Amino acid sequence: MPICASCGQDNPDIAKFCLACAAPLAPPAPTSEERKLITVLFTDIVGSTAKAENMDPEDVRARLAPYYVRLRTELEHFGGTVEKFIGDAVVALFGAPVAHEDDPERAVRAAFAVCRAIDELNAEDEWLDLQVRVGVNTGEALVVVGARASEGEGVASGDVMNTAARLQSAAPVDGILVGELTYVATRDAIDYSEAEPIAAKGKSEPVRVWEAVGVKDEAHKPVADAVTFVGREREAKALTEVWSTAIAEQRPALVTIVGPPGIGKSRLLAEFARRAGQEGRVHWGRCLPYGEGITYWPVTEVVKSAAGILQSDDRETIAGKLDGFLETLATDDLDELRTIAAALSNLIGIPTTPRGTYATAEISQGELHWGIRRMLQLLASREPTALIVEDLHWAEPTLLELIAYIAADETESPLAIVCSTRPELAETSPGFLGTEGRRRTIELGTLDREQGKALLADLLGDPSLAETRFASSLIANAGGNPLFLEETVRMLRDRGLVDAERWQSEDTGELPVPTSVQGLISSRLDRLEGDDKRLAHNASVVGAVFWAGAVAHLGVEEGIPPPDPHGGLETLERRDFVLHVDVSTVAGEDEYAFKHILMRDVAYGQVPKGRRAELHVRFSDWVEILPGSAVDEFVEIVAWHLEQACRLSREVARAPIEPPLLQAAEALANAARRAERREGLHEAERYYTRALDVLGDAHPDVQLELRLRRADIMMMIGLLKEACEELVEVAEAAPRVGRADVECEALLLLGDIDQRQGRAAEAHRRLAEAQSLATRTGNAYLRSKVAFVLAALVADFDGEHDRAIESLRAGIATAEEIADAPLVAEGHLRLAAILTNRGDLAGAENELRRCLELARDLGSHRVEAEATSWLGIMMITYHRGDTEEGERLCRQARQWFERTGDTYFQVQNLVRGLAIFALADDRPDEAETWLREAVPVALQIGGWVVVEAYRYLVEALVAQERL
Incomplete structure (x- = not known):
């Protein structure tokens, strides 16, 4: 049955137009699913089973019928959707299918309305003898958009529904229990008392609950000093000028402040009220999104404020105060006063008889508007008056007409009407906003970064807390929206992540969006x-x-x-x-x-998570069709999307796609290789770890290769112990999955570690095994790598420089045959080191120049830094060229090493380059600085680099006569 989008009427399938309002009927939209934060209200009659046992079915029905009708009315009045009636239980949803910004508050207010409705039903018919328990819970649910609850179609599912039922069961008779998220979202509007946690069926831990005991006083009491006034001085000045002009010219003025939710409209209004209150009287009113008699609600609030009427006043007291207020109006025109009285009586819903002469229960809209306007004129004639109306985007067209009518008045009255609204008013009522005549519109933009920092400092109570990196991320996430920032800080306080003195932790993971x-x-x-x-x-x-x-x-x-x-x-x-x-x-x-x-x-x-997984994969497919250069720039982004697809597919039992494990692991490995070339080794290590996490226990052969690559990176960043442990495990596991190539490379890397740490015999043994495997597999890459590592070993420990050089040249030739440019660059760098130690500085410089050329072609900052550093060391230690130029190169390389994290070359650069040059240039204090930076890194590596670092540190201390 098509449902009319205009009036909600069900219509027969053949209908083309709504039978109730004649609006065209659109074809029903296909249902879809969304994850939403919803609030569930679950109510049930107490003791109904026992009562029904002794009642005739017709009596059971007669008892429940008014209950069903009244509860549906009350729940829908607050914007709830009655999802189902289950026996005598009623389930209502707030936030599904359509969300409102205050769904938790609506639900709790609806719960109070349900309890009042039960009392009223019992008062009307004592035979009903109804009592209820109500549970209200907020949480995430899967919502079917387009489901027709009126036809029994389920709208929402999730644990939030079950928990609401458990809260209802534990609630006191004619009482309301709410869950934690509901409490947090509504504690500013509702009075609560914390109850004992309940042992809810199916829950592993007791559930914290609060009993709702009442609605807080709705009187609008803005507190201008609650938050520092930040970044709105220009707008505040404009409002003050409008106020001053209205006073000077004795004419009404209308200003509308426009901005998205949370941008600071209320804070600006509070500041204006503070300033305007020094010269006159300020009255507040607020448009409501739901409720009965809300059309003139802001004006009603103004009248109550002016007359001193309180929320707690009974009808007799209200009538007396209203009569007293009318007596204070400065007019002797009895007809005029009667019209004002009729208007105010209509607004407040209380009959009043000014000076005992006139009363009416009915009034035309024209008389009502005239009476309200005249009342405001008389108030303003007594003292300048500012009328503040908030949330005009919820206003009925009738209220907008009234405000425009008041503002257009030419009678002498120093009256300023200042309204706030969201941008959607420009779409629903474009004629209201304007700048002609005495109308003005002020649009509020976002706070800039410095203003955001000032606001955060005020929220935290300590400016130093706003200077941290974590604080900067909070400011960036808020995007200049003050409310977003305020609510995030409030959430952090609730979670114990920040107190009055410090951040308790900056490792907060991905912070959820605050409920509000x-x-x-x-x-x-x-x-x-x-x-x-x-x-x-x-x-x-x-x-x-x-x-x-x-x-x-x-x-x-x-x-x-x-x-x-x-x-x-x-x-x-x-x-x-x-x-x-x-x-x-x-x-x-x-x-x-x-x-x-x-x-x-x-x-x-x-x-929904399954849908997200599909879309993440689809995005990676889109990247693949981009031009080649764009694809290269998206390497890390594609890796992240495929990683998310895997994670999401695993989080739901029936995902629509299989996790793209291999695709994601390969993308993350590509990102690691790119990071190794550019951004740094620590980032590369993290990418390899993420790739392994994606695979889990799947594809053990691919896991081994990823572990091998990660261990190689670990070596470069100085985690030799961890790398060694990883490589031993990889070398042992590789034969079991038929990966002789992985075993060979693991042995090569282990041999390289042995060589760096001075274990020559162990290095020879492992390299012999690796050489045998490389020959057996016929893998040219591995043969080249064996030649490189073996050359370093025989040169450093056996003194066979000629053999080492021959081995290196053969390895470079093999690398060139397979067009492996990174491997060729590595070979030239290794050859330069051996030629330097042999004394062939010209040959070494040629190799380094060639290595630099290849590194720049490859875009590898790491290899470029290594070659630059070695070139500088040659100039300094071996006096090959300008030593000052050598120091410049070493300083440049140091910056690169700090970024790339290549610890082995970093130590050499600090010791053999910068420290030695500083000592030679009679700057032992500077040399000490470089060496103290080198020692901790050298200790991570071990072996000869530790000895060399300490040797020169002693020399620097001796030169300063400190040893």
Whole structure:
């Protein structure tokens, strides 16, 4: 049965237009699934089974019928969706299928309304004798978008549903228990008392719960000093000028502050109220998103404020205060006063009879608006008056008409109306915003980084805490949105990660989006059309930055036309979700970015995990069709996407795709090789570790090769003990999976470690085994590597330089035959070292120049740094050329080594280059600095480098007469 999108009426399948409102009926949209943060309200009648046992079925039905009707009315009144009636239990969802920013609060308020409704039903008919327990719980669920709850289709599933039922069972009679997330999200609006944790069935740990005992006073009491006023001085000055002009000209003025949720509209209004309150009276009103009689709610709040009416006042007290307020209005026109009285009586819902002459229960809209306007004029005539109306995006058109009507008045009255709204008002009521006449619009932008730092310092109470790297990441994630930052800090405090003095830990992993912020963003996403929302979801999988072509590629699905990426992205940009990047990093592709990383995170979190896995793989497929240079730049990004696809596929038992394990491991290994060439060895080691984590227990042969590569990196960064342990295990396991090549290379690396640490006999034994394996496999790469490592061994320990040089030249020739440029570069570097030790400095320099040329062609910063360092050492230690130029080269290489993490060459560069030159140049204090930097690194490596570092450190101390 088609459901009308305009009025919600069910219609027969053959209907083309709604039978209730005549709106065209669109074909039903296909259902889809989303992960959402929802709040579940579960209520059940106490003792119903025992009562029903002794009742006729017709009486059971008669008892439950008004209960069902009344509860549905109350729950839907607060924006809830009644998912099901189970016997006498009722399950309602808040946040599904459509999210609101305050779903947890709506649910708890609805729970109170349910309890009141039960009392009213019992008062109306004592025979019903109803009592209930209510449980409210917030958590993540899988929501079926498009499901028709009214026809029995399930809307949501997840543990949050079961836990809500457990809370309901444990709740007191006619009481409400809520879970922790609900409590955290609503504690500013609801009064709670913490209850004993409950041992919920099926839960491994007791569940913390709170009993909701009441709704806090809704009177608007802004506190301007709650948070430091940051970054809005220009806007505050503009508001003050409008206020001053209204006072000077004795004419009403209207200002509307426009900005997305959390941008600081309320804080700016509070600051304006503080300043305006020094010259006049300020009254606050706020538009509500739900409830009865909400059209004029902000005006009602203003009247209550002006008359001193409290939330706790009874009807008689309210009537008395309203009469007293009317007496204070400066008018002797009785007809005028009667109209004002009728208007206020209608607003408050309390009859009033000013001066005992006139009362009415009905009033036309024209009279109502006139009466409200005249009341405000009279207030302003007594003293300048500022009327603040918040959240105008929720206002009914009638209220907007009233505000415009008041602002257009030409009667002398120093009145300023200052409103706040979200940008969507420009779409729903474009005529309201303007700058003509006495109207003005102020748009609030984001805070810059320094302003964000100032706000964070105030939130933390210590400016030094805002200077840390972790604080910088929080500021960046907030994207200039003050509320996002405030709620993140609040969440960190709740989790014990920050106190008044320090960050308790900066290793917080991936911080979740605060519940309040998630609600704000989810509600905005749910206001998007289906295709636009799907586009946002697909874009979120690509990342914080994305490309139109990629999003289009992700949107191609069998049987479903893909959404138009360009039109949809323009909509997302207009709705303030994304922004277009002027210069794209991919040629020929329009590039976009989410306005806030949290927007991306919430959109991404809504995509089911199995679906996410598919889209991550699909993105890697899109990268493969890009031009070659672009593919190279996306190596790390593709690796991350495939890694996520594997992780997500494992997290759900019935994923729609098999985890792309080999594809992900290879992509991560490619990223490691790229990092080794450019960004550094520590990053490469982490990529190899991630590749191994992806594989888990699968593909043991591939695991061995990855472990081998990781061990090679470990050697370079000085983790020789860990590398040695890894290599021994790899060498032992390789024969079991038929990988003689891996065994050979593991033995080669072990022999290299033995050689560096002075274990010549062990090195010879392992290299002999490796040489035999290389010959047997016929692997040219391995033969070349054996030649290189063997050359270093026989030169350093056997003194056979000629044999070493011959071995190296043969290895280089083999590497050239197989066109392995990195291997050729390594050979030239090793040959330069042996030629240097032999005294052939010219030959060594030629080899180094050739190595540098190859390194630059390859884009390998690591090899370039090694060759540059050795060239500098030659100039300094062996006086080959300009020693000052040698020092410059060694300093340059040091910066590269710090970045790449190549510890073995780093020690040589510090000792043989910089320290020796400083000693020779009579700068022993500087030499000591270099050597003290070298010693800890040398100790990680062991062997001769430790002896050499300490030898020159002693020499530096002696030169300073400190030893």
